[in-house]
Amino acid sequence: MIVFHVEQMIEDLGHVFAGSFESFEALKAECEGMTFDGALIDIDLTDGRTGPLAAEWLHRRGIPSMFLTGQADVASGYGHVSLGTLSKPVGMDKLAEALELFRRKPGPDPHD
Amino acid sequence: MSDPELDDVSALDHVLVLAPYRSDAMFLSKMLREYDLRVVVTSGINDLVACLSEAPGVLLLTHEALTPAVLDAIAAHLADQQAWSEMPIVVLLDRGSPDGRIKAALSHAWPRSRQLFYKRPITAVELVSGVQSALLARLRQRDVRDHIFREIELRRELNHRVKNILASVTSIFEMTRRGATSMDGLAEDFRGRLGALDKVHSAVFRADGEVVSIGEIVSLTFDPYRQVGFERIAAGGPTVILSREAGTTLALCLHELSTNAIKYGALSRPEGQVAFEWSVSENEPRELSMTWLESGGPPVEEPSRAGYGTRYLRSALKGMLGRAPNITFDRGGLRCEAGGLLSRVVGNP
Numbered sequence: 001m002i003v004f005h006v007e008q009m010i011e012d013l014g015h016v017f018a019g020s021f022e023s024f025e026a027l028k029a030e031c032e033g034m035t036f037d038g039a040l041i042d043i044d045l046t047d048g049r050t051g052p053l054a055a056e057w058l059h060r061r062g063i064p065s066m067f068l069t070g071q072a073d074v075a076s077g078y079g080h081v082s083l084g085t086l087s088k089p090v091g092m093d094k095l096a097e098a099l100e101l102f103r104r105k106p107g108p109d110p111h112d
Numbered sequence: 113m114s115d116p117e118l119d120d121v122s123a124l125d126h127v128l129v130l131a132p133y134r135s136d137a138m139f140l141s142k143m144l145r146e147y148d149l150r151v152v153v154t155s156g157i158n159d160l161v162a163c164l165s166e167a168p169g170v171l172l173l174t175h176e177a178l179t180p181a182v183l184d185a186i187a188a189h190l191a192d193q194q195a196w197s198e199m200p201i202v203v204l205l206d207r208g209s210p211d212g213r214i215k216a217a218l219s220h221a222w223p224r225s226r227q228l229f230y231k232r233p234i235t236a237v238e239l240v241s242g243v244q245s246a247l248l249a250r251l252r253q254r255d256v257r258d259h260i261f262r263e264i265e266l267r268r269e270l271n272h273r274v275k276n277i278l279a280s281v282t283s284i285f286e287m288t289r290r291g292a293t294s295m296d297g298l299a300e301d302f303r304g305r306l307g308a309l310d311k312v313h314s315a316v317f318r319a320d321g322e323v324v325s326i327g328e329i330v331s332l333t334f335d336p337y338r339q340v341g342f343e344r345i346a347a348g349g350p351t352v353i354l355s356r357e358a359g360t361t362l363a364l365c366l367h368e369l370s371t372n373a374i375k376y377g378a379l380s381r382p383e384g385q386v387a388f389e390w391s392v393s394e395n396e397p398r399e400l401s402m403t404w405l406e407s408g409g410p411p412v413e414e415p416s417r418a419g420y421g422t423r424y425l426r427s428a429l430k431g432m433l434g435r436a437p438n439i440t441f442d443r444g445g446l447r448c449e450a451g452g453l454l455s456r457v458v459g460n461p
Contacts, residue, residue: 001360003427004283004427005283006283008287008423022456030434070271089278
């Protein structure tokens with residue numbers, strides 16, 4: 001339901017919703033071949049506290065991400081692999097800012 | 113958690129013996145080992161800190177070991193203990209020693225320890241039963257520690273769940289508000305969707321795990337309608353246990369399909385019918401397929417713009433199954449087909 005809401009808001013803001021995954025495992029297995037400019041990631045996914053691992057994994061591939069979570073305290077420890085944190089539930093304005101960040105900021109250098 | 117029996121020595125921690133005289137150390141460790149207790153021996157201050165860091169269950173000291181340096185090292189170790197810990201310490205005093213004064217001094221030097229005193233010479237039975245009861249006390253302390261850790265973990269999980277539920281409710285409200293044309297309509301749709309969320313939550317709780325079966329979701333969704341006369345919903349399929357997340361998504365989808373059918377679809381006519389069927393393929397990788405089929409209702413026309421329900425079904429079923437559902441507005445009735453890998457949605461009780 002939360003994903004659906006975010007999806008609708010993303011599309012209302014004129015962006016394209018590329019897809020969603022419930023686990024880090026599913027992301028790794030299924031995102032090959034997908035193109036997307038950024039990712040919103042919760043801290044706890046269905047395979048455990050793997051959100052930070054997912055952010056780091058995308059970071060290494062040059063794809064920026066932000067945490068979308070109720071656990072901002074945990075997310076704050078991973079500033080080096082993400083652009084920041086959105087608190088759940090997120091409103092249109094905050095989401096719009098985040099998506100603008102993805103648009104403006106090219107992904108982090110995968111070699112850094 | 114059951115209390116270990118006294119003869120179940122394998123569950124007990126080891127005993128750290130601190131005895132400066134080699135003959136004492138050998139005598140004590142032999143005595144304890146004969147009763148299958150695990151023993152580590154140290155002769156003095158040198159490796160005491162390292163030995164304490166290996167978390168012995170009980171510390172056994174002879175009178176000669178009580179030097180100021182040893183007292184300080186043990187005091188430092190006790191000060192570093194976690195809140196649950198009260199280290200048991202057994203002290204073997206010499207006959208004729210001023211035990212009142214020694215006990216007072218040690219109780220002052222070693223707060224948060226559980227001290228036990230014996231006078232030498234001591235029988236094996238006496239010493240071993242004292243050490244064993246100290247080890248059991250230590251084991252109970254560890255149980256307390258485990259309870260504390262579990263409670264911390266539960267509180268963290270509870271906070272996470274509450275946040276998630278509030279976010280879900282916010283999302284449901286926002287999405288319902290968008291499609292609403294009247295205040296009453298908003299209230300009714302919102303109540304219905306929250307009700308579906310509530311029912312699936314109760315079913316997961318009843319299952320005493322993080323799972324719920326498709327059959328249960330079917331009954332909790334359709335039974336209220338059947339009770340008020342909608343007996344034209346036929347549902348069937350094999351036993352499939354879903355994870356909490358997948359079960360919640362399916363419950364919300366079936367809620368959308370049912371309310372849509374009652375308002376506009378097959379169930380808006382007395383002769384209309386709904387069939388919801390699901391199956392699992394025999395071959396690996398096993399796939400779950402689900403079909404919702406309406407018939408006998410008013411002629412269906414594809415809406416010019418997809419409503420909340422349709423958009424939600426597409427998004428939620430794709431997220432749940434990894435594959436977009438096939439929703440067709442057949443003239444004879446709405447049809448929704450969804451499928452994907454069973455491994456994505458299956459729950460482990």
